[in-house]
Amino acid sequence: MKKMTIVGGGSMAEAIISGILENGFVKQKNVWVTNQSNQERLQYLEKRYGINGTYDLQTLFDGTDIVILAMKPKDAAQAIAKIRGHLSEQMLIVSVLAGVSLQTIERIAGKQLAVVRAMPNTSAAVGKSATAIAVNERVSKSQLETTRKLFETVGLATFVEEEQLDAVTGLSGSGPAYIYYLIEAMENSAVEIGLEKQIAKQLIVQTLIGAAEMVRSSAKPPEELRREVTSPGGTTEAGVRILEENGVRQAFISCIKAAATQSKKMGDALSSELKVY
Ligand SMILES: NC(=O)C1=CN([C@@H]2O[C@H](COP(=O)(O)OP(=O)(O)OC[C@H]3O[C@@H](n4cnc5c(N)ncnc54)[C@H](O)[C@@H]3O)[C@@H](O)[C@H]2O)C=CC1
Numbered sequence: 001m002k003k004m005t006i007v008g009g010g011s012m013a014e015a016i017i018s019g020i021l022e023n024g025f026v027k028q029k030n031v032w033v034t035n036q037s038n039q040e041r042l043q044y045l046e047k048r049y050g051i052n053g054t055y056d057l058q059t060l061f062d063g064t065d066i067v068i069l070a071m072k073p074k075d076a077a078q079a080i081a082k083i084r085g086h087l088s089e090q091m092l093i094v095s096v097l098a099g100v101s102l103q104t105i106e107r108i109a110g111k112q113l114a115v116v117r118a119m120p121n122t123s124a125a126v127g128k129s130a131t132a133i134a135v136n137e138r139v140s141k142s143q144l145e146t147t148r149k150l151f152e153t154v155g156l157a158t159f160v161e162e163e164q165l166d167a168v169t170g171l172s173g174s175g176p177a178y179i180y181y182l183i184e185a186m187e188n189s190a191v192e193i194g195l196e197k198q199i200a201k202q203l204i205v206q207t208l209i210g211a212a213e214m215v216r217s218s219a220k221p222p223e224e225l226r227r228e229v230t231s232p233g234g235t236t237e238a239g240v241r242i243l244e245e246n247g248v249r250q251a252f253i254s255c256i257k258a259a260a261t262q263s264k265k266m267g268d269a270l271s272s273e274l275k276v277y
Pocket residue numbers: 007008009010011012013034035036037038070071072073075078079080082096097098119120121122173174
């Protein structure tokens with residue numbers, strides 16, 4: 001892989017940049033990034049990661065192999081229209097935009113392109129993304145391999161049907177935020193019951209890592225693992241009863257469904273915006 005161009009320099013772009021450089025997928029000097037207008041942010045990315053920032057489209061796209069689209073879906077029409085003259089069939093276009101279909105990317109570009117639609121998460125920054133990927137028929141075998149390698153350098157990568165990507169977005173694209181929310185609540189409670197914040201943080205993080213590893217490596221389903229923690233008349237039973245009484249399970253289910261629906265809505269909104277033109 002010779003050159004990579006990233007359009008959009010926000011949280012997701014930074015997570016990918018940090019992950020791929022850590023794993024040597026591409027050399028720092030061969031990574032080019034741009035954003036809408038925030039020069040300070042571009043300079044931060046250049047300094048922090050030793051990559052190149054520019055607003056000059058020729059410099060950005062000349063001889064590039066992979067273009068990563070990492071702007072918000074609402075900005076996609078304008079952003080892709082601006083760069084479409086620089087996109088070619090030889091390039092692999094990788095979109096991480098929630099909800100936006102492979103077809104929509106080609107429609108905005110106004111030409112046939114090899115497009116990958118991926119849904120990673122920000123844990124890419126530490127090599128732990130869970131990424132699901134769908135591709136269009138113009139993606140070659142070697143581009144498919146490059147895509148797999150790209151996302152495997154930042155965590156787990158799996159291929160799915162495009163129709164499943166909204167569900168993936170609701171589950172694992174947004175997923176880290178649900179876990180951070182849980183950690184916030186655990187930290188709040190820890191302070192309230194008299195633990196020091198720093199000690200509580202260590203215990204919470206290790207508990208999450210341990211539980212995740214148990215689910216990953218054990219043949220037992222999570223319900224059974226949970227039963228093993230729950231002594232009759234004990235502490236866990238007292239705690240989990242409160243979760244059940246407060247509908248926390250249902251709240252999580254509704255949360256993930258709402259996020260998946262929102263992904264589809266954002267894609268549909270962009271698609272109907274295009275019909276207007
Ligand atoms: N943040 C997350 O956890 C995840 C985000 N995504 C997707 O990644 C994309 C980016 O999300 P974030 O990084 O969170 O957003 P962000 O708001 O942090 O960054 C968006 C970037 O796009 C740039 N941009 C906007 N218009 C542009 C234009 N016309 N030309 C060039 N750059 C332009 C902005 O300047 C900014 O640097 C979204 O489409 C989102 O759906 C996907 C998976 C996870």
